[in-house]
Amino acid sequence: MDEKKIETIFEQEKVAKVITCPQAFAIAEKHGIPKTAISGYCNTHGIKIRACQLGCFK
Structure with a gap:
């Protein structure tokens, strides 16, 4: 996955x-x-990922 794409999405969100x-x-x-x-x-x-469901993110 292109990190730049995620970075852009995170900025938008x-x-x-x-x-x-x-x-x-x-x-x-x-x-x-x-x-x-x-x-x-x-x-x-x-x-940081908070309120994690089912431990999907570490």
């Missing part, structure tokens, strides 16, 4: 330092991005 799990799921579905790509981007860029 106003995600900076924290994202909730439901937000991450919605962004993934809306833009056709695998949840693992969202998780990887967040881990790499120090973005």
